[in-house]
Amino acid sequence: MFARKKNVFLMVTFVIFALLITFPALGFAKSSKHVVIPNWGWSGDFPPIYITKVLLEDQLGYTIEILELSDVASAIALDSGEIQLNMFLWFPNSEPVMKKYLDSGTVVDLGIMYGDLPEGVFLSKWVSEKYGIKSLSDLNNPDFAKLVDGDGDGIGDLYGCDPGWACAAKNDKLITAYGLDKLYKQVVGSTHLLKAAAVGRILSKKPVLMYNFYPNDIFIDYPMGKDFVYLEEPQKFYNKSYVPKLANKKWVDANPKAAQLVRQINITGEDVMSWMKVTRDAGDDPKILEKLARQWIKKHQSKVDSWLKAIK
Numbered sequence: 001m002f003a004r005k006k007n008v009f010l011m012v013t014f015v016i017f018a019l020l021i022t023f024p025a026l027g028f029a030k031s032s033k034h035v036v037i038p039n040w041g042w043s044g045d046f047p048p049i050y051i052t053k054v055l056l057e058d059q060l061g062y063t064i065e066i067l068e069l070s071d072v073a074s075a076i077a078l079d080s081g082e083i084q085l086n087m088f089l090w091f092p093n094s095e096p097v098m099k100k101y102l103d104s105g106t107v108v109d110l111g112i113m114y115g116d117l118p119e120g121v122f123l124s125k126w127v128s129e130k131y132g133i134k135s136l137s138d139l140n141n142p143d144f145a146k147l148v149d150g151d152g153d154g155i156g157d158l159y160g161c162d163p164g165w166a167c168a169a170k171n172d173k174l175i176t177a178y179g180l181d182k183l184y185k186q187v188v189g190s191t192h193l194l195k196a197a198a199v200g201r202i203l204s205k206k207p208v209l210m211y212n213f214y215p216n217d218i219f220i221d222y223p224m225g226k227d228f229v230y231l232e233e234p235q236k237f238y239n240k241s242y243v244p245k246l247a248n249k250k251w252v253d254a255n256p257k258a259a260q261l262v263r264q265i266n267i268t269g270e271d272v273m274s275w276m277k278v279t280r281d282a283g284d285d286p287k288i289l290e291k292l293a294r295q296w297i298k299k300h301q302s303k304v305d306s307w308l309k310a311i312k
Contacts, residue, residue, distance in 0.1 A: 115242030
């Protein structure tokens with residue numbers, strides 16, 4: 001009898017648990033002021049996410065949950081409403097993963113978080129000046145190609161990006177379009193390995209030819225303009241990049257004041273670089289990131305006050 005009662009108790013407990021999962025309104029529904037923001041784990045994602053987090057929590061009483069998701073997963077979740085905001089996608093590269101949701105109206109664009117960001121091919125500044133290489137067209141030089149042949153196969157190496165990223169296919173097309181396919185090849189791989197290879201060549205005083213974007217952590221120690229130059233690219237495979245503020249449409253309609261505040265928020269590429277410098281040394285513990293957000297807000301208080309006028 002005891003065993004039977006125990007089994008019944010367990011069965012009832014299971015059913016209640018299942019109902020609470022399926023229908024959270026019965027018990028543990030999250031507040032309408034709960035917002036989920038995705039993060040892909042890149043240090044450049046932290047400034048827009050944590051500045052927004054602090055402002056929504058302090059000014060409008062929201063609670064913010066930060067969830068690590070890939071770009072594709074976050075696009076699907078934003079469309080369904082499982083997450084409410086996204087501020088880590090780089091456009092135009094990541095635009096295809098979000099386009100159908102923007103076109104259908106389930107996702108809305110609340111403006112640019114930060115933009116006017118150079119993306120494309122970078123070259124060591126000293127070698128650019130020595131050989132007069134200012135644009136991709138200037139790379140059509142067999143003697144220079146030999147200088148960036150890192151593996152000795154007779155073909156110059158352009159350090160590219162992760163093979164799963166849109167830039168990998170674009171870089172291959174770029175090399176062909178500029179008639180450089182007999183002189184150069186793209187080296188693909190993880191960003192960490194490609195960065196390590198580039199830094200190794202820098203330390204050996206050898207030139208580096210690489211795809212990259214700003215802001216990025218390689219420019220902490222080897223700044224753009226000082227150690228690297230951006231090569232002009234007449235065919236415009238790469239345009240200036242930007243990070244938009246994307247939101248679920250139903251959430252925007254239900255939370256007009258919060259959406260209006262998010263519309264006001266904007267930072268710069270230099271802001272992102274400064275955070276990268278700090279987090280590289282101090283780490284990315286949420287307490288550190290929130291402290292950085294509050295320091296940024298205090299430093300830019302007059303700008304933040306102008307944003308807050310939009311929700312008064």
